[in-house]
Amino acid sequence: MMKYDNDAKEKFFTNLKLYSSNITEKIESLRSHSIEPSQLKQFSLSVIVICKDEERCIERCLNAINRNIGVNDEVIIIDTGSTDHTLNILNKYRAQSNFFIFEKEWNNDFAEIRNFGIHKASKDWIVFIDADETVENDSFANLKSHLSIIDLLNVEAVCCPAIVNTGGHVVQTVRRIIPNCQSIFYFGAVHEEPRPDDHSELFYLAFEDIVFHHDGYVEAVSTSKEKQKRNMALLYPMIDKEPLSPRWHYLLCRDGKGALNEDFYRDTLLKVITLCGDDELNKEYKVRAVSDLIEFYLGAGDIDQAANNLEMLKELAPHMTDTLYWDILVQVIIFEYNYHQFIQRIIDYKKTHKELDYGSLNSNGFHLDHLLSRLFFNIREYGSSFAILKKLENAQYGEYKAQYEELHKTLKNFLQAGEGNEK
Structure with missing residues (x-):
């Protein structure tokens, strides 16, 4: 009985997070068929890193790449005019036979630099990683497994890694992984995207087990650049x-x-x-x-x-x-707007009714004051809220301190925990 290699297929579909709608039919067809091991090809990677004045993070980036590439892969580094210690750091990698370092003038065009790298690449697929990113372990192995399945789709496709930003926000629509067919190049001075030379449709697939960690939009880094x-x-x-x-x-x-x-x-x-x-x-x-x-x-x-x-x-x-x-x-904001309206109604009533129409709840109108305090609290005007409660307690209308002891304890613990983290 012929053995079918469906481990790669199962891994592919388990980690396939998104794909373009124009590829749905082919994806579903692949899902319903078994795969023979002989159908699966092995692919090599050209990993390209573009950098300028990245002494803060370039070594971290390259070391992570070095841990994940295979013997048939290559790393292409393009420096676009660093004036800090970036080039000195890059010199450490010149002795490695599969690392290639180029210097290219920066002309305010990210696509131009990426396309320069594409022309230098010699492997089957091209992976772009920014200098302020690190590749998570096993990501390249996962990618190669998925590429062997993508090859069976017989379409011109690009892949999107899961880019995890500081704070955990994940972006999965950035097209960073392209076939080295010399007919797909990047377009756009910034936020560039790959496009086929013949303007044909380009399919994309996004995987959650190809992970790049990115810290370039941390406020201090973004501001400095x-x-x-x-x-x-x-x-x-x-x-x-x-x-x-x-x-x-x-x-x-x-x-x-x-x-x-x-x-x-x-x-x-x-x-x-x-x-x-x-x-x-x-x-x-x-x-x-x-x-x-x-x-x-x-x-x-x-x-x-x-x-x-x-x-x-x-x-x-x-x-x-x-x-x-x-x-x-939107509903919360509408509620808060209504709270302001309610507050104004009570204030206007108290101004225009110096002699209160006695009700059965309280002849002094303290029940209105208590309601006013609650409304102020709900719109986070705490000073006004507690000033009213203090007045009511002094007038012996209710005891409110006990109600807020738990809140006080919770806030105290929260603030003390914050101070501990700062230390």
């Missing part, structure tokens, strides 16, 4: 080149958030939605733009517009965590 200013300067020319592409407009809003004029930011996000239309391939940008508009309108105090965009987001991505988040947050 002026990444926001750099990215914005490189994105404007991309919009000029492809004015109808929602990608560049959205990325300008994302990278320029907080620096762009508010009206321009809002109008550009609206343009992204229009440019995307109903194109499934651009849905990612439409979803992000709608989500960002909800945040923008909430910040501007325009609840109605936020709610309108929320309804659009529910249609586009009903099961996305962001949709649930905005849905509940």
Whole structure:
């Protein structure tokens, strides 16, 4: 009986997190067929690292790569004009036969540098790793296993690793792994993406067991490299080149958030939605733009517009965590607005009713004061809340300190734990 090698196939489908909709039929066909061992090819990797002034992290990056590459793989390092100690660190690796170091002038174009690396690569597949990233152990072995399965799909495909940013946020749509076919090259001065020379469809697959850890967007690092200013300067020319592409407009809003004029930011996000239309391939940008508009309108105090965009987001991505988040947050903000209205009603009543219409609860209106205290507490105006409670206790209307002892204990433990972490 012929033995079928389905271990690689099972591993492939277990770790396949995302794939482009235009490849669904081939994926499902592969899922339903057994695979013979003779069908599986072995592939080699050209790992390319681009760096400039990366003395902080380049050695960490290269050591992680070195631990994971195979004997048939190669590492290509391209320095684009370092003035710190990066080149001195790179010199340590020149003696290794599978490490190749090049120096290339930086012309404000990330795609140009990546394509320079592609032309230098000699192995079957190309993997781009940024200098501020480290590859997790076994990632390359996992990749090679998956590539043997991808080969059976008989399509021009690229792969996306799981890029884990500081804080745990994972990005799985960055196309960093491409076949060395010399017909797929990168396009874009920044946030560049691989595109086939013949403009044909490019399929992508994302795997959760190919992991790169990234710390380049830690605030101190990002600020020191002026990444926001750099990215914005490189994105404007991309919009000029492809004015109808929602990608560049959205990325300008994302990278320029907080620096762009508010009206321009809002109008550009609206343009992204229009440019995307109903194109499934651009849905990612439409979803992000709608989500960002909800945040923008909430910040501007325009609840109605936020709610309108929320309804659009529910249609586009009903099961996305962001949709649930905005849905509940909009309701919370409406509740808080109502709290302010309730507070004002009580204050206005007390001002206009100097002689209170006695009720059965309390002839002095202390029950209204108690309610006012609760409302202030719910909108985090704690000083006003506890000032009222102190007045009520002095008037012997209730005992409130006992109610807040547990809160005091919890806050004290929380603050002391924070102080311990700082030490």
